[in-house]
Amino acid sequence: MKPSLITDHPFGEDYAKRLGVAPWRGHLPGPKVEEWRFTPLRSLAKIAFVPATADIDVDVIPRNVPKVPGAVRLVLVNGVYRKDLSDTDLGKGVELSHGKVAAKEGSSLVALNAAYAPASLALHVNGKAKKIIHIISIGAAGPTPTALHPRITLTAEAGASVTLVESHVGLPGEAYFSNPVASITVGEGASVRRYVSVDEDSEDFHLATSLVKVAGGGTYEGFHLGLGGALTRQEIRVALTGENANVRLNGAYALTGTSHHDITTVIDHTLPNCTSNQIFKGVVDGESHAVYQGRIHVARDAQKTNAQLVHKALFLSRGPQVDCKPELEIYADDVQCAHGAATGEIDPNHLFYLAARGIDPETARSLLVEGFLADGVNEIGDEAVREIFGAAIGGWLKRRQA
Amino acid sequence: MALLEIENLHASVGGKEILKGITLALEPGEVHAIMGPNGTGKSTLSNVIAGREGYEVTKGNVWLDGKDVLAMAADARARAGIFLAFQYPVEIPGVTTSAFLKTALNAKRRAAGQPEIDAMELLKLVKAKTAVLGMPYDMIKRALNVGFSGGEKKRAEVLQMTMLEPIVAILDETDSGLDIDALKVVSEGVNSLRSPDRAFLVITHYQRLLDYIVPDHVHVMAGGKIVASGGKELALELEAEGYAKYLNAAA
Ligand SMILES: Nc1ncnc2c1ncn2[C@@H]1O[C@H](COP(=O)(O)OP(=O)(O)OP(=O)(O)O)[C@@H](O)[C@H]1O
Ligand SMILES: [Mg+2]
Numbered sequence: 001m002k003p004s005l006i007t008d009h010p011f012g013e014d015y016a017k018r019l020g021v022a023p024w025r026g027h028l029p030g031p032k033v034e035e036w037r038f039t040p041l042r043s044l045a046k047i048a049f050v051p052a053t054a055d056i057d058v059d060v061i062p063r064n065v066p067k068v069p070g071a072v073r074l075v076l077v078n079g080v081y082r083k084d085l086s087d088t089d090l091g092k093g094v095e096l097s098h099g100k101v102a103a104k105e106g107s108s109l110v111a112l113n114a115a116y117a118p119a120s121l122a123l124h125v126n127g128k129a130k131k132i133i134h135i136i137s138i139g140a141a142g143p144t145p146t147a148l149h150p151r152i153t154l155t156a157e158a159g160a161s162v163t164l165v166e167s168h169v170g171l172p173g174e175a176y177f178s179n180p181v182a183s184i185t186v187g188e189g190a191s192v193r194r195y196v197s198v199d200e201d202s203e204d205f206h207l208a209t210s211l212v213k214v215a216g217g218g219t220y221e222g223f224h225l226g227l228g229g230a231l232t233r234q235e236i237r238v239a240l241t242g243e244n245a246n247v248r249l250n251g252a253y254a255l256t257g258t259s260h261h262d263i264t265t266v267i268d269h270t271l272p273n274c275t276s277n278q279i280f281k282g283v284v285d286g287e288s289h290a291v292y293q294g295r296i297h298v299a300r301d302a303q304k305t306n307a308q309l310v311h312k313a314l315f316l317s318r319g320p321q322v323d324c325k326p327e328l329e330i331y332a333d334d335v336q337c338a339h340g341a342a343t344g345e346i347d348p349n350h351l352f353y354l355a356a357r358g359i360d361p362e363t364a365r366s367l368l369v370e371g372f373l374a375d376g377v378n379e380i381g382d383e384a385v386r387e388i389f390g391a392a393i394g395g396w397l398k399r400r401q402a
Numbered sequence: 403m404a405l406l407e408i409e410n411l412h413a414s415v416g417g418k419e420i421l422k423g424i425t426l427a428l429e430p431g432e433v434h435a436i437m438g439p440n441g442t443g444k445s446t447l448s449n450v451i452a453g454r455e456g457y458e459v460t461k462g463n464v465w466l467d468g469k470d471v472l473a474m475a476a477d478a479r480a481r482a483g484i485f486l487a488f489q490y491p492v493e494i495p496g497v498t499t500s501a502f503l504k505t506a507l508n509a510k511r512r513a514a515g516q517p518e519i520d521a522m523e524l525l526k527l528v529k530a531k532t533a534v535l536g537m538p539y540d541m542i543k544r545a546l547n548v549g550f551s552g553g554e555k556k557r558a559e560v561l562q563m564t565m566l567e568p569i570v571a572i573l574d575e576t577d578s579g580l581d582i583d584a585l586k587v588v589s590e591g592v593n594s595l596r597s598p599d600r601a602f603l604v605i606t607h608y609q610r611l612l613d614y615i616v617p618d619h620v621h622v623m624a625g626g627k628i629v630a631s632g633g634k635e636l637a638l639e640l641e642a643e644g645y646a647k648y649l650n651a652a653a
Contacts, residue, residue, distance in 0.1 A: 350492060353488070353491070354494075355453065355480065356453070356480050357506040357562065357566065358477055358480035358509040358566070359480075359506055360477050360509065363505060363509070367501065367502070370497070371494060374495075374497075374545075
């Protein structure tokens with residue numbers, strides 16, 4: 001039995017038993033799981049989160065949600081679709097439905113999502129979508145720490161194309177734990193662009209899983225921005241399931257305070273002539289901790305694979321920690337694969353050049369940080385979104401200075 | 403009063419003395435040229451005036467229109483009116499030339515209590531200035547100096563100078579890397595800025611530049627000192643005879 005709305009149930013043994021699932025803490029990957037070695041979940045497990053209620057009084061969209069010109073807004077509050085806050089006209093080529101969450105496959109977090117997700121927000125794209133779809137996922141804990149499990153499904157049929165923007169934000173209140181899962185299927189020759197921004201408050205947890213399948217000749221372009229949260233993980237697993245499929249996966253993060261941000265990507269090349277390109281760039285300040293893990297698996301049959309991966313981090317002070325772990329597992333012989341990783345600090349020659357033009361040190365650093373992240377941000381194919389994400393980084397820098 | 407007054411300036415790098423007592427006064431409207439062998443301290447002098455870190459001034463003073471330059475941070479010096487056109491402009495990835503120009507211009511305007519320039523005004527200004535310097539306007543969309551050719555970098559330095567309208571401009575080998583036509587265009591850009599309330603310090607290895615930017619004074623620098631000064635004919639003499647006799651004098 002799965003309730004369509006989860007209300008007022010403690011996240012305890014009884015509730016889990018009734019759902020027929022393991023208690024939630026049992027779903028959390030432990031410290032011995034290799035993929036979670038750099039991102040321990042002790043701080044998360046300490047908090048007694050209760051399942052989210054949908055009827056919490058939310059009638060405004062938080063101010064840090066950007067306005068994407070011409071986009072259709074679809075709003076989830078605590079994982080539940082809120083028609084009253086959403087636009088109704090999706091434009092040509094896109095249909096919306098609320099599917100049951102079926103799949104329990106995948107990691108334990110995906111299973112946790114499947115067990116507790118109220119329903120999936122399912123988008124079906126048939127043809128060229130005219131409007132950008134902007135999904136706004138709002139976490140609203142209210143007076144008790146709350147867990148939410150947004151679920152998004154997107155299916156692009158053969159030859160279809162769509163651009164999706166996701167903003168993950170929160171409202172003031174107790175801490176929440178958002179455990180979103182996105183399942184994306186890119187059909188043959190289809191093209192999906194997906195731009196995700198995670199800008200949670202400093203006490204909130206966000207463990208997101210993206211499961212992407214790209215069929216022959218299909219293209220998936222993903223961008224992941226991370227600007228905050230107590231602990232955020234954006235895990236993106238892409239399976240290239242047909243020949244001539246392409247994935248471009250990029251991202252940027254900017255961390256301060258004690259934020260922990262983890263990007264984990266897994267790209268599976270199973271067939272010949274596919275490409276994958278990744279550029280992730282981040283700046284770290286305060287006592288923050290950034291993790292980047294990028295695994296590229298190239299199967300024996302995946303000849304003529306071209307897979308590239310770059311991660312660069314810029315330290316703004318001596319306090320932060322950065323763990324970077326690129327992994328290439330290559331079983332085909334005729335491939336071009338490379339990874340590059342670097343960390344550094346702001347170049348004093350750059351600072352002097354800007355100073356010699358009258359720019360004060362703080363402004364100069366901001367300019368250089370934005371410039372550093374631009375490499376990643378410039379990969380965003382949609383111009384309007386590129387500007388919006390750039391502006392979000394600018395906002396982060398202003399907050400940091402304030 | 404001189405616009406820039408350098409008094410008995412001594413500076414060292416890593417314990418090694420490079421500038422060994424430089425004295426120079428740039429009166430309003432004047433152009434001074436400095437010539438001298440490689441490694442003599444010309445760029446060191448410009449860096450010390452502009453406020454680059456890593457140099458230790460052990461003696462002497464620098465005054466800009468009566469203000470104590472050495473007491474100011476590099477960015478404050480620039481806002482006060484010192485401009486250094488770099489011998490080697492640095493490439494700054496990711497920062498567009500336009501964003502950079504806007505930030506630099508507004509820093510100066512704010513300091514002067516003027517309103518900030520808006521995007522449209524900036525566009526117009528840059529359009530006008532790039533046209534004069536024979537630069538493609540599109541260049542300002544590119545990351546600052548990144549992938550610019552040697553000559554393009556030098557033009558970009560002069561573009562910045564014409565936009566920031568300094569009181570004292572130091573041009574460190576701005577002519578090197580410029581083709582024959584660019585040399586003319588850039589010189590015209592500099593000449594158009596010559597005015598009674600501005601002064602220039604032009605560092606060069608080639609007399610040719612001084613045919614276009616005609617100096618009031620020419621100085622020979624060797625071994626960290628000014629070893630000779632004269633009019634523009636001194637440059638012609640150096641071109642013909644080299645530095646040999648001054649090197650002996652400096653040693
Ligand atoms: N950071 C440094 N550390 C050590 N030596 C330095 C440093 N900077 C400059 N020098 C030395 O100081 C001397 C003067 O250098 P500077 O660049 O001022 O010469 P210059 O006159 O501009 O030469 P050029 O005509 O080749 O441009 C050189 O011997 C140089 O090697
Ligand atoms: Mg030099």
